[in-house]
Amino acid sequence: MHRNDTTTRFHRTTITIPEPGPHDVYFDVRYAGICHSDIHTAREEWGPARFPLTPGHEIAGVVSRVGEAVTRFKVGDKVGVGCMVNSYGECEMCRADQEQFCTGTPGGLPSTLWTYGDDADGNPTAGGYAQGFTVSEDFACRIPDEIPFEAAAPLLRAGITTYSPPRRFGAGPGKRVAVVGMGGLGHMAVQLSAAMGAESVVISHGRSKEADARRFGATEFHATSEEGTLESLRASFDLIICTVSADDLDYGGLIGTLKPLGTFVDVGLPEAPTTLHLSSLVIGSKALAGSNIGGIAETQEMLDFCAEHGVHPQVEVISGEEITAAYDAVVDSRVRYRYVIDTSTF
Secondary structure, three states: OOOOOOOOOOOOOOOOOOOOOOOEEEEEEEEEEOOHHHHHHHOOEOEOOOOOOOOOOOEEEEEEEEOOOOOOOOOOOEEEEOOEEEOOOOOHHHHOOOHHHOOOOOOOOOOOEEOOEEOOOOOEEOOOOOOEEEEEHHHOEEOOOOOOHHHHHHHHOHHHHHHHHHHHOOOOOOOEEEEEOOOOOHHHHHHHHHHOOOEEEEEEOOOOOHHHHHHOOOOEEEEOOOOOHHHHOOOOEEEEEEOOOOOOOOHHHHHOOEEEEEEEEEOOOOOOOOOOOOHHHHOOOOEEEEOOOOOHHHHHHHHHHHHHHOOOOOEEEEOHHHHHHHHHHHHOOOOOOEEEEEHHHO
16 A cells, blocks of 8 residues: 555555575465554554555465575475564563563664564565565464464464463463453454353443354353443453453443452553543552563464364455455454455455
């Protein structure tokens, strides 16, 4: 897309993909997921973007070339790439397998390099809405055969975003986990918390997705549009995973549904500042946390977990010609539950 495309229109074009270096792999992209972050970037809702822009950080494909020093992958392997493609590697965060928080060095060496944006030299880079991609072998993940290939790409963003919180905060047998929102992220959080053994509950605005939620493993479904819902759920949950980005969300009411010592984890990014009375946390010794994807090791762990437990997103496969319309459908919450682009249509 180009800067003058005020309606986020996409055009077929030609981009240059870097040749793989000694430690890189080049793979033929088969599928690319559409993440709401792509839309925020393309529409400059998070600040100015660099155009022309090729988004996409949910990428799945098949390795077709490897650098001479590559040891982790071979031609024919199925691989995926998520939000990042490199980091400094020696900072405290990188050594802790948290490359997404790489701080670089005081001397100015690069921190986390995101999948599309600018490279270490400040040159614009392209994402996964393409037929090919080159990446360091250290930032590619192996896609298990048990995961349907067309459904694998969203796991590299939506999957790890909703796997990390329940894993970090102890979702499991005997725990009640509430998932707020049933969109691209929420429908994964429901499945993952249930697969971890927790009692998985959905809190949504209305009831249009109740049947889907129960199919994904939810044992209860509650609609906030119905009067008294949050009040009836007070002190019900050990963990809340909030996937909603709405500016008018009742955070205080939701935190009130936590048990004492419970944790509210936010993975959504509302555009407007949020006001919260801290007494809602102090009373009951509750915790408020945020979560932002995960490192490469945890991402591979998530993929293996999904393969073992039969967890994957529900996707609608579209062609390249449908991307523009798909962006509007995502914003209007008309997708069930993640669009995936078939790059053979480019």
